[in-house]
Amino acid sequence: AxxxxxxxxxxxxxxxxxxxxxxxxxxxxxxxxxxxxxxxxxxxxxxxxxxxxxxxxxxxxxxxxxxxxxxxxxxxxxxxxxxxxxxxxxxxxxxxxxxxxxxxxxxxxGAYKLLNLAGKISDRNIILNWTTKNEAVYTVFTIQKSMDGGKTFTDIGMVTSNASGIYTFTDIGVDNGQVSYRLKQTVLENEIIYSDLVSFSFKAADASTFFVYPNPAAAYIQVNMPKVFKGAAEIRIISLTGKIIQKVAVTNNSPRLDVNALFPGVYIIEAKDANQNVIGQSKFIKL
Missing domain, CATH: 2.60.40 (Immunoglobulin-like)
Structure with missing residues (x-):
């Protein structure tokens, strides 16, 4: 002009x-x-x-x-x-x-529409999937999480549209209790739409259960050991060839281990008590 x-x-x-x-x-x-x-x-x-x-x-x-x-x-x-x-x-x-x-x-x-939002539990993870119609390349999906039944929400991730109509997001290492998710959909700069909630429930682990989460893991793993375990224990991270990569002495039933230094791949994790009896064994994937 x-x-x-x-x-x-x-x-x-x-x-x-x-x-x-x-x-x-x-x-x-x-x-x-x-x-x-x-x-x-x-x-x-x-x-x-x-x-x-x-x-x-x-x-x-x-x-x-x-x-x-x-x-x-x-x-x-x-x-x-x-x-x-x-x-x-x-x-x-x-x-x-x-x-x-x-x-x-x-x-x-040609109006934007969220067609479906669903999710499934995989180990200690929640995999969210949603489909859309007529989203633009500048549409932004913010994944929001609530641990109090939808009263308050925390942003845990963001996905930018690629106009494919099919999207996914994984929340890794979910805590015990009920967890709810919703999508904050920024269609335009001043047009925001919130989805309905999808909810899941994680029960406290069984006293006899040995497992590792999150799995896959990027920075850390949480090890859940049976509550009948007493005293000191040794946790070993072992390669698939049998080589011991890491040994850690622990005194509680839910230790948190740093795995940042591990190369990506599949590992065996094993816990033994002071008498070298196996408490539990599992596998995890390092991203």
Whole structure:
């Protein structure tokens, strides 16, 4: 758009929300039924053409129209990117601020929709899966977690849309008790939608159970040993070839071990009591 500078023969400017003519525009987030007035003028009577050449920042779910109030006509620019019109200097209604207007209108068939959100338990992990329709590449999914029945939530991850319609996220090493999840869906800068909750329940481990979580693990593992175990114990991390990689002496039933230094792969974890009796054995994957 111009502001009448450099002696142009044709003038085109858009108006801001406060009715100021703009020479340089930064396109705001498109909202439902958004309207932008245009100013048009020319130094002589002539045929003109309005072209919309770049629509990369406009979501496909919005149709773009030019409304010609002078001719009582309209054209969908998202299908036809040029609109031809005539400026008649002898008719002031054919020029100025009250003739042309851009309208951005949501296509109901193209609106974003969350089709499904579900999850499943895998060891001590929760795998969330969801499907969507008509999401844009700038749609953001924030995974939120609640341990108090949905009263308060914590952000635990974020997934940016790739327009595939199929997404997944894994919450690793979930604590005992009831846990709920929801999706915070940022469709546009100022349009946020929250999903319904999906909930799961983890019971306290059985007293005779020996297991490791999270599994797979990246930084640490938590070892659950039977409550009948007393005194000191030794935990060994062993490679699949039988090599002892790490030995740790512990005195409690739920030690936390640092596995940051391990190479990615599958390992055996084994616990023995002071008499070298095996308390338990399992496998885990180091990411």
């Amino acid at each position: 111009d502001m009448d500078g450099m002696s142009p023969g044709v003038f085109l400017s858009s108006y801001s929300a406060d009715k100021t003519r703009l020479a340089i525009n930064k396109m705001p987030s498109v909202e439902k039924n958004m309207r932008i007035k245009l100013f048009v003028d020319a130094t002589s009577t002539a045929n003109q053409q309005l072209r919309l050449t770049d629509m990369t920042n406009i979501a496909p779910k919005y149709n773009v129209y030019v409304i010609d109030h002078y001719k009582k006509d309209s054209l969908q620019l998202s299908l036809n990117n040029a609109y031809n019109f005539n400026i008649n200097r002898a008719d002031t209604a054919s020029l100025g601020a009250n003739r042309l207007e851009l309208v951005f209108k949501l296509d109901p068939q």
